[in-house]
Amino acid sequence: EAPPPRRPIRELPDELVSQIAAGEVVERPASVVRELVDNALDAGARAVVVRLAAGGVRSIVVEDDGCGIPVEELPLALKRHATSKIGSLGELEAVRTMGFRGEALAAIASVSEMAITSRTADAGHGWRVDARSGELQPAARAAGTTIEVQELFFSTPARRKFLKSEATELAHAVEAVRRHALARPDVGFAVWHEGRVVAQWRAAGIEQRLADVLGREFIAASRTLEVAAGPLMLAGRAGQPEAARNRTDLQYLFVNGRYVRDRLVSHAVRAAYEDQLHGSKQPAYALFLQIEPELVDVNVHPTKIEVRFRDGRAVHQAVQRAVVQTLAATRAAVAAPVAE
Ligand code: ADP
Numbered sequence: 001e002a003p004p005p006r007r008p009i010r011e012l013p014d015e016l017v018s019q020i021a022a023g024e025v026v027e028r029p030a031s032v033v034r035e036l037v038d039n040a041l042d043a044g045a046r047a048v049v050v051r052l053a054a055g056g057v058r059s060i061v062v063e064d065d066g067c068g069i070p071v072e073e074l075p076l077a078l079k080r081h082a083t084s085k086i087g088s089l090g091e092l093e094a095v096r097t098m099g100f101r102g103e104a105l106a107a108i109a110s111v112s113e114m115a116i117t118s119r120t121a122d123a124g125h126g127w128r129v130d131a132r133s134g135e136l137q138p139a140a141r142a143a144g145t146t147i148e149v150q151e152l153f154f155s156t157p158a159r160r161k162f163l164k165s166e167a168t169e170l171a172h173a174v175e176a177v178r179r180h181a182l183a184r185p186d187v188g189f190a191v192w193h194e195g196r197v198v199a200q201w202r203a204a205g206i207e208q209r210l211a212d213v214l215g216r217e218f219i220a221a222s223r224t225l226e227v228a229a230g231p232l233m234l235a236g237r238a239g240q241p242e243a244a245r246n247r248t249d250l251q252y253l254f255v256n257g258r259y260v261r262d263r264l265v266s267h268a269v270r271a272a273y274e275d276q277l278h279g280s281k282q283p284a285y286a287l288f289l290q291i292e293p294e295l296v297d298v299n300v301h302p303t304k305i306e307v308r309f310r311d312g313r314a315v316h317q318a319v320q321r322a323v324v325q326t327l328a329a330t331r332a333a334v335a336a337p338v339a340e
């Protein structure tokens with residue numbers, strides 16, 4: 001059989017480039033929620049409200065009281081590779097914001113109907129931009145930003161077919177906000193579905209927020225952990241062996257405020273429980289790792305769910321030690337209760 005005739009190389013149209021990028025970043029409504037809440041937090045929001053319809057497939061609205069976007073920059077916010085967060089390689093390597101790729105809004109807009117309404121503190125009123133038409137209109141709004149995403153994947157039916165039931169998509173979206181809530185106890189969060197509040201966390205201290213999000217049961221069966229190891233600060237809670245579960249659903253790891261999955265750190269934690277957990281039992285924990293941004297590369301995965309540590313061995317050792325010590329202190333406290 002003759003090979004197909006060669007086609008000339010062509011540059012892809014912008015819209016298609018964004019749709020391809022969206023394939024990496026936007027898997028389901030929860031991915032949109034994660035990106036929009038990241039943006040709200042980067043904007044300095046104190047309160048973030050997420051409103052969903054049909055599990056987020058029909059509509060996702062995220063409102064914040066952050067710094068807003070000046071009207072002259074609204075069209076730029078929707079452009080690919082346009083960001084206010086970094087401007088150089090040096091800034092990328094020291095990045096402290098959740099975002100820096102300048103890709104999320106363009107990607108989401110290419111697979112949905114999107115509109116942004118925003119107002120900065122010094123503007124007389126807000127503005128709304130429709131992503132598809134680019135049309136700008138004055139709008140009433142307090143300082144902050146509202147992003148509306150309707151009909152996710154309406155133009156990419158193949159992707160839409162992969163979506164699960166409304167209930168499952170809603171659960172994933174709530175989980176996305178739960179992770180943000182753990183990382184930012186100082187910010188208030190609310191999630192609405194079809195006009196009802198389905199999750200709400202008021203601004204609080206970390207201990208209170210951990211209890212609010214993870215439940216009193218986990219708090220009662222876990223110990224606070226706070227360790228400094230060289231350039232590393234480790235805080236959070238490690239569940240006692242009795243808090244172990246059959247699934248990995250209560251394993252939260254944050255690196256510099258970002259929820260991540262990391263095999264190295266999971267392995268270190270698992271190793272710390274080695275003599276105390278049997279079979280397939282999974283430890284429960286919420287760990288917050290702070291490290292100089294220069295010592296961790298957050299630009300390894302489009303969704304930033306993975307990071308790469310410059311000195312992985314040191315991180316592994318510090319995490320394992322910290323958890324071992326916490327568990328040992330717990331056992332000691334149980335063996336010899338302090339007289340009150
Ligand atoms: P990134 O977050 O990587 O910069 P995005 O596509 O998510 O890229 O957003 C593009 C830009 O739009 C941001 O850099 C920011 O300046 C602006 N922006 C997006 N969302 C908000 C928001 N909720 N409040 C203020 N500015 C925002």
Ligand code: MG
Pocket residue numbers: 035038039098099100102104105
């Ligand atoms: Mg962003």
